[in-house]
Amino acid sequence: MTAVGIDAIEIWTGKLKLDLAETFAPAKGEAPEKYTKGLGLEASSFPDTYEDIVTMGANAAKRLMDRKGLSPDDIGRIDVATESAFDNSKPVSTYIAGCLEEVYDGDFHHANKGERKFACVAGTQSIDDAYNWIKAGRHRGRSALVIATDTALYARGDPGEATQGAGAVAMLVSEDPSVVELSTHQGYGSADETDFLKPNQQFPSVDGKRSVQVYLARMREALTDFESVAGRIHSDDYAYFPFHTPFPGMVRKAALLGFRHMTRDTEIEDELATEIGRQPREEEYEDWEAYEDAIRSYMDALKETDTYNDWYARAIDPTLTLARRVGNWYTGSVHVARASALKTAAETGRALSGEKLLVGSYGSGAQAEIHSETIMDGWREEVEAFDIDEQLARRYDLSFEEYGRVHDAHNHEKERELEEFTVPSGEFVFTGWGRMNERK
């Protein structure tokens, strides 16, 4: 069977930066450590006023197509995953295809285009759709362009304000992929939830604390469902665990739960027993509350052990290095986590071909999906082509007052001021709602 998976990845960050410790924390009267240590974030990316989900997505896609030497004829499908769409009819993929047709010979007239929505999990769902399309043999030898693009804004003053971010990840899904092969092993945890939603509104209504619990509950269900397909998983089966990262502190919570689950009834639990005791078993407790207290104490002890911290440093922390600097990109977030892990591996000379990733995607509303991927021989060359470090270094560092103006500029209910903080160069720029984006 031909391998199908991700052949290439390109990342485009919004060109502005809000520093959480230096700029946001003092303005909010909060300790910088709340953001840097508590949430695990250093900064958020924002789009300049001439950027939006279309330009960021089109710019990422153009870089990808140029680097891979692709023309529109090579693409049979364009799916855009976003929860920041501004058009309730025309999918964002048509706007992006319009941009790309301005600069390439040929067109996408015979490509199937769509827009996928299920909060942040939609990026992974679009990859699943592309995989199924290729596996079904409907692709005529062509590849699918999947673009996850979002401007993740919260209302000013919302507790979620510290976790904002903006950027796009373009991915090419093909036969014989260079980066990762997707597997048929998947697990889901899905339920009707109302902790984070945007019914006819741009900024989300959020019950932040509850959203953290819902994330953990759905991920736990997805893991159990995944194991029912793939069999019991262990902490050393996977090189990295890229998870949806609304903020790194969220992944820290999920990782601790996951590690406890994966090490139960294993040699690792036996080894840890001398240090912190065995994991509590439900049947040993008279009531649920006592059992939960015991679990909490076990987890508090577990997170102080070298065994856990070594695994975390090896398998989780490398997935968070980009998220720390850019914030939540919603649909792109888990794909930033994968890219971040592979980039760290390339920088540290780690050999990865043939190793596996356990990818945990999540979207509010709510659905978690866990699937496995196998790293392919061409991964290093693809990842070394990233220019994300240069992009991050070039970001304009906003003052708090400028941040307010940028937030207003992207607020659909306000008049859009096209005051620019950076200078566009050889890229698509926003020229007005519903109009063709131009290239400057």
Ligand code: HMG
């Ligand atoms: P908050 O109330 O501002 O913060 O909101 P907090 O008081 O809970 O503090 C955050 C952490 O910092 C805590 O750590 C504090 O202890 C710590 P924890 O106890 O949780 O481990 N802290 C400090 N640490 C060191 N030094 C200090 C200090 N002060 C405090 N001085 C909240 C936090 C997450 C609720 C907020 O940011 C929020 O509402 N975020 C938006 C919602 C969100 O991201 N939810 C995540 C799960 S849902 C999801 O991932 C889906 C999503 O991406 C959307 C989609 O799918 O479309 C959001």
